[in-house]
Amino acid sequence: MIKSISKYILLSFGLLSAQILIGQTTSEYNYTEAFGPGFYTSDGTAYRSASGKPGPQYWQNAASYDIKATLDDKTDRIKGTLIMTYTNNSPEALDFVWFQLDQNLFNSKSRGQATLPLTESRYGSTSSTFEGGYSLQNVKINNVMTTNYVITDTRMRINLSKPLEAKGGKVTFSMDFEFAIPEYGADRTGILPTKNGKIYSIAQWYPRICVFDDIIGWNTQPYTGPGEFYLEFGDFNVEISAPADHIVALGGELLNPSEVWTAQQLERYNEAKNSNKTIMIRPLSEVTNKNSRPNAKQLTWKYRLENAHDVAWTSSNSFIVDAAKINLPSGKTSLALSLYPEESNGKNGWERSTEYTKASIEHYSKKWLEYPYPVAINVASNVGGMEYPAISFCGYNAKGGDLWGVTDHEFGHNWFPMIVGSNERLHAWMDEGFNTFINEISTQHFNKGEYNMRYGSKNSLTQALFNPSLEAVTNSPQNMRERHIGYLAYYKPAYALRVLREEIIGIERFDQAFKKYIEYWAYKHPTPNDFFRTIENETGENLNWYWRSMFQNNWQMDQAISEVRYVDLDETKGALITVQNLGKMPMPIEVEATTASGKKLTIKLPVEIWERNKVWTFKINTTEKLAKILLDPRNVFPDMDPDNNTWKAK
Known part of the structure; x- marks a missing residue:
């Protein structure tokens, strides 16, 4: 910032004078830009109310899947068949549909591979010789073979022989698919070698229908790695066939436990369902024991998951398995299940995974909305941290606070975006940022604050989060430099929500509004404006200035004390403090x-003082001299130049 020479005028008779502090000479602040009307560029509709709720005619389409797949652990390939029933609840007939083919990212000719930088990126595959992508056969519509489809990169358009009728029309698609599993697939799927066998983390693994919505129609954003999900809700019936020495876990209810567990493991499995303490289902001593698995060549694990938008799974012969009961507010229960190799066991490592998973799910269920799934499965993986409904992949070498942090974060994603199904491909901050925000609260509560310092001091990241080189939070992750995504999708929106909660609205009022947002949009597809409108309508606050500052733009805050003087040069009459707003972002004072x-006085002024002012003078009622004036004494606001926040008597 441009600095000016400080002026100090020392008056005689020991009286305090005006003192101009070091600070920016020219204000960038424009109060009509910050507070002006017109933040919302469209009115409410019958589909999305101006109040932030789904409108009286809100609709979304639905997709349910029946999938059978086989894992070949010799060739690291998956073969499968799927049958998908699609329901068109929209008010218009559809002449075609679009599918997502995420595995095509790992084809050497994909757009995603072409956009990878030469420097290290989390969105590629570690092997330069690996050739991935789908092989699709026997594509059918209502059980009739079709060749009337076109595959473009990570998308497939299937043309319909007759339009799918509006408001309830149904169609069934089926196809066979096969692909090679990448060793490290964009940090979402992969294969981890361990001393006792390979761990397969299988995600984004079957062709999935794209979302057709009232915002942009078909959402066909190519999958290039950074953006994650936008999927329709439905029910899943999945059968996974794998070598019999493997244990397969999928985010859903295991329908045939007696067929895939040994008698002793089944007994332990059932015991865990009723235990608040972690129960070993398959201890380390059994991992290399052939008798710890049923005597067969191959087993088929059958799972069901209802009202979800995706499924993922894992398979390995190296798993230690433990579990415990999750207690839910309604009296229902779920099952926390952890699967990890010998390398992850011990030294405050994965032996605490089930404890962490249970605590995380129970906290979010009580605080925000009850967990809907029958299990919560944590898998030790070479995937550093990735979430899917009812199952998470977390780094196998994580321990202590790092393991708590990644476990809590990935299971927090069951609320954002698994329950509140926002469009991650375009609005990553609506899941990553919201989730990081609720993680901070969860961490404060876990085990009497055991890991409460992991997020640092309140403003430790201010200079990074508000760096002028950053894009705006509302940009899509594909439209951000990769090294900026952590700041803009995770930490800055979480920081913005924390300040909004603790300093602008108040904890109780914010939490009630945030809980209503979750309730209104559970199992639906909200947009950014739906969130903004909900918070404003529920709290009664006009927060246009805040959304503009924190989300739509990368504005900086810089408040400065520019003058301190006594009324009539008499300290017994009080002091007048003048504060300037030098940055583009307004904030309360x-x-x-x-x-x-040594007496301390605290004065708080609302943000509305900046609605039509760049400079504000207010009075401190004191009858003695002042020794020091400090702006933002608790360090809760993102002031980029704290050097001009302090005045000291001379």
Whole structure:
């Protein structure tokens, strides 16, 4: 920032004078830009109310899947068949549908591979010789073979022989698919070698229908790695066939436990369902024991998951398995299940995974909305941290606070975006940022704050989060530099929600509004405006200035004390403090004044003082001299230049 020479005018008779502090000479602030009307560029509709709720005619389409797949652990390939029933609840007939083919990212000719930088990226595959992508056969519509489809990169358009009728029309698609599993697939799927066998983390593994919505119609954003999900809700019936020495876990209810567990493991499995303490289902001592698995060549694990938008799974012969009961507010229960190799066991490592999973799910269920799934499965993986409904992949070498943090984060994603199904491909901050925000609260509560310091001090990241080189939070992750995604999708929106909760609205009022947002949009597809409108309508606050500052733009905040003087040069009559708003972001004012005798006075002023002013003068009622004036004494606002926040008597 441009600095100006400080002026100090020392008056005689020991009286305090005006003191101009070091600070920016020119304000960038424009109050009509910050507070002006017109933030919302469209009115509410019958589909999306201006109140932030789904409108009276809100609709979304639905997709349910029946999938059978086989894992070949010799060739690292998956073969499968799927039958998908699609329901068109929209008000218009559809002449075609679009599918997502995410595995095509790992084809050497994909757009995603072409956009990978030469420097290290999390969105590629570690092997330069690996050739992935789908092989699709026997594509059918209502059980009739069709060749009337076109595959373009990670998308497939299937043309319909007759339009799918509006408001309830149904159609069934089926196809066979096969692909090679990438060793490291964009940090979402992969294969981890361990001393006792390979761990397969299988995600984004079957062709999935794209979302058709009232916002942009078909959502066909190519999958290039950074953006994650936008999927329709439905029910899943999945059968996974794998070598009999493997244990297969999928995010859903296991329908045939007696067929895939040994008698002893089944007994332990059932015991865990009723235990608040972690129960070993398959201890380390059994991992290399052939008798710890049923005597067969191959087993088929059958799972069902209802009202979800995706499924993922894992398979390995190296798993230690433990579990415990999750207690839900309604009296229902779920099952926390952890699967990890010998390398992850011990030294405050994965032996605490089930404890962490249970605590995380129970906290979010009580605080926000009850967990809907029958299990919560944590898998030790070479995937550093990735979430799917009812199952998470977390780094196998994580321990202590790092393991708590990644476990809590990935299971927090069951609320954002598994329950509140926002469009991650375009609005990553609506799941990553919201989730990081609720993680901070969860961490405060876990085990009497065991890992509470992992997020650092309140403003430790201010200079990074508001760096002028960053894009705006509302940009899509594909439209951000990769090294910026962590700041913009995770930490800055979480920071913005924390400040909004603790400093602008208040914890109780914010939490009620945030809980209503979750309730209104559970199992639906909200947009950014739906969130903004919900918070404003529920709290009664006009927060256009805040959304503009924190989300739509990368504005900086810089408040400065520019003058301190006594009324009529008489300290017994009080002091007048003048504050400038030098940055483009407005924020409330909080000042701590320390008198010569050591007494402290705190003055708080609302953000509305900046609605039509760049400079504001207010009075501190004191009858003695002042020793120090400090702006933002609790360090809760993102002031980029704290050097001009302090005045000291001379």
